[in-house]
Amino acid sequence: MLFLTLLFSFNSLLSQYTSLDNYDGLWTGNSTWVGGVAPPVNNIQADINIYGTVTRQGDLVYNSDTLHVYDTLIIYGNITFGNNADLIIETGGIFIVHGDYTSANKVSVSTGGTFVVLGDFYMQGSDNQGSFDNDGTIYIVNPVKVFDEGDYADLACDDPEDYPDNCAYGNQEDLENDPIYELVAAGGYKIKHDKPLDFCEGDSVRLYIKDNADSYEWFLDGTAITGATGYEYYAKLGGDYTAQVIVDEDTFNLAAVTVTVYTLSTIPDSAYSSDSVICSGSPATITLSYAGGTLGIGATAMWYDDAGFNNNIGSGNDLTLSAPSVATTYYVRFEGQCDTTGAVSVTVNTGTTPTPAISGEEEVCVPGQEVYTVSGDAGSSFFWTVSGGVINGSSQGTSITADWSEAGTGSVEVTEITAEGCSASDNLQINKVAAPDTGNLVSSGSLTRR
Numbered sequence: 001m002l003f004l005t006l007l008f009s010f011n012s013l014l015s016q017y018t019s020l021d022n023y024d025g026l027w028t029g030n031s032t033w034v035g036g037v038a039p040p041v042n043n044i045q046a047d048i049n050i051y052g053t054v055t056r057q058g059d060l061v062y063n064s065d066t067l068h069v070y071d072t073l074i075i076y077g078n079i080t081f082g083n084n085a086d087l088i089i090e091t092g093g094i095f096i097v098h099g100d101y102t103s104a105n106k107v108s109v110s111t112g113g114t115f116v117v118l119g120d121f122y123m124q125g126s127d128n129q130g131s132f133d134n135d136g137t138i139y140i141v142n143p144v145k146v147f148d149e150g151d152y153a154d155l156a157c158d159d160p161e162d163y164p165d166n167c168a169y170g171n172q173e174d175l176e177n178d179p180i181y182e183l184v185a186a187g188g189y190k191i192k193h194d195k196p197l198d199f200c201e202g203d204s205v206r207l208y209i210k211d212n213a214d215s216y217e218w219f220l221d222g223t224a225i226t227g228a229t230g231y232e233y234y235a236k237l238g239g240d241y242t243a244q245v246i247v248d249e250d251t252f253n254l255a256a257v258t259v260t261v262y263t264l265s266t267i268p269d270s271a272y273s274s275d276s277v278i279c280s281g282s283p284a285t286i287t288l289s290y291a292g293g294t295l296g297i298g299a300t301a302m303w304y305d306d307a308g309f310n311n312n313i314g315s316g317n318d319l320t321l322s323a324p325s326v327a328t329t330y331y332v333r334f335e336g337q338c339d340t341t342g343a344v345s346v347t348v349n350t351g352t353t354p355t356p357a358i359s360g361e362e363e364v365c366v367p368g369q370e371v372y373t374v375s376g377d378a379g380s381s382f383f384w385t386v387s388g389g390v391i392n393g394s395s396q397g398t399s400i401t402a403d404w405s406e407a408g409t410g411s412v413e414v415t416e417i418t419a420e421g422c423s424a425s426d427n428l429q430i431n432k433v434a435a436p437d438t439g440n441l442v443s444s445g446s447l448t449r450r
Contacts (some may be wrong), residue, residue: 015065016047023052026212027060044085050093055188057212057247059099062087069093069113074188076247078119081105089113089136096184098250109136114180117141123152137178138169187252189213189245198260200338201296205259208232213245235259260297265334267341268293268301273330273348278323279422280353288319290332290344299336307331309343326350351420354380358414358428365435366404372412373399374426379419387411388432407434 017039019025025032032038032054039048044062050069059077064084067073070093078099081087086105089095091112100119107123109115113136121140123132134154156168175181183190194206209216211231218228221239235241238261245252269292275283288303295301303314305328313321313330327350333343360372369392374382376398384395388410392401402412410430417423 015045016049018049019051019054021051021071024210025052025054027054027056053188055210055212069095072096072183072188075099076187076250078102081107089115094180094183096188098187105131107132109134109138111135113137115139116175116180116184118184123155134168137180139171139175139178140169141172141175182255185252186254187245187247187250189243189252189254191241191243191254191257193257197257198262200262201264203261204234204236206232206234207241207243207257209243209245209254213247215246217244219243237261262297262336262338263294264339265296265299265336265341266294268332268334268344271330271332271344271346273346275323275348277349277351277421278325279351279420281323281325282353284323285320286323286348288314288321288330288332288346289317293334293341295334296336296338298338299334301332302335304331304343305329309333324348324350349420351418351422352377353422354416354418354424356380356382356414356416356424356426358412358426360412360428361430362428363431363433364404366407366432368404368435369401370404371399371401372414372428374414374416376416377418380416383415383417385413388430404430404432407432 017037018034019032020034023032028038028041030036030038039046041056041058042061044060045064047065048067050067050073051071053072053074056073056075056077060075060079062080062085063082066086066088069087069089072094074096076098079097079101081103083104087095087103087107089109091110093110093113094116095114096116096118098118100122101117102122102124104124107115115134115136116139118141120142132152132155138155154168170178175184189209191207191209194208197205199205207218209231213231216229216231218225218233219242220237222242225233233241238259240256240258242256243254245254268290271288271290273289274287278286290301300315301317302312303319305311305313307329309331313319327347329345329347331343331345334341354377356374356376358372358374361370364370372384376382382396382398384391384400386400386402388406388408389402389404392403394400404410410432411427412430413425413427415423415425
């Protein structure tokens with residue numbers, strides 16, 4: 001009695017098969033089905049529910065009960081339904097036959113369902129047994145001209161000779177204009193990936209296809225990848241990846257997936273400021289710039305005024321900001337989603353504008369020689385120039401000696417540069433006067449002219 005009970009339970013279990021939801025597998029693969037047992041492919045006498053994507057590589061013969069397609073069923077071969085077997089394509093269901101379709105009973109396509117036959121189509125129900133009830137979308141590549149007795153109004157053509165213009169189903173051209181054609185053309189194969197398709201240089205992403213085809217070939221931007229003939233490929237370069245899959249005599253070209261590789265940044269060569277020193281608050285603004293280096297994809301030049309990179313003051317090249325009131329070092333580095341480079345820096349000093357003052361004779365006799373001195377800040381450097389005369393000795397220091405010749409005008413100028421780099425100039429205008437003639441007077445009688 002226990003044996004008979006167990007046998008009855010086992011037979012009841014096998015009267016219905018349900019594929020795993022959100023799973024992509026073969027009809028004959030036990031792992032495709034709830035309970036781990038695949039249904040037969042011939043003399044099928046069971047209710048079968050299709051969830052996920054199920055692929056049959058070969059024929060199916062369905063004798064009785066009902067095949068429900070809730071998701072996707074793709075058949076590389078022929079399918080035959082006996083006079084006790086029904087096909088119901090539920091809302092959102094997709095049913096694709098790459099071979100011939102033969103049915104002797106009822107077919108129902110719900111709203112939102114899709115029915116595609118790429119081979120020949122036969123409805124052979126007798127005694128008004130067969131029917132085709134369509135509220136979805138039908139594509140039959142080869143024209144259907146003759147039906148046996150049955151209810152086939154939803155497959156009617158006003159004139160079969162005008163196929164497909166006056167028929168209730170679409171043909172190959174119509175199919176190719178439907179987004180579902182991508183699935184049909186790819187044979188149910190699709191390039192998948194196990195992590196995001198955009199990543200940083202030096203990383204990779206695994207691309208893969210169902211491992212049940214006869215052969216595979218991968219392409220990058222339309223060019224075959226040497227040695228890439230397996231069901232998976234690890235992509236390290238950016239571009240459009242496609243694959244060609246061969247199953248029996250069918251060749252499928254899969255839709256491309258785009259891989260984006262973010263390049264890394266390289267450190268800038270140098271940083272500089274429009275002004276290296278701010279003197280008595282002038283100028284009021286400075287412009288910070290960098291040269292060299294490369295920005296990786298998504299990277300930005302970021303500026304800081306502290307070596308710890310805690311106080312960000314702006315981004316980009318040629319950054320204008322208020323001039324500092326104290327000596328400040330600015331740092332710039334490239335920051336992106338993939339990496340952060342080292343930094344380069346520039347220091348902007350501050351100081352007080354000097355007020356040099358020249359002392360010395362402003363009216364001189366020529367030819368003659370005069371000494372000029374300057375008062376300025378301790379630690380400053382002084383640079384002299386003379387016009388209308390020449391400097392006798394060094395042109396630097398707190399004093400110079402000037403040799404004057406020829407009457408006229410001249411000038412003495414000094415530029416003071418402080419230790420901080422601030423500078424200012426003073427100028428002294430010189431009037432050069434010819435010295436009186438001291439030669440002997442010429443005698444003429446009692447008058448002597450000197």
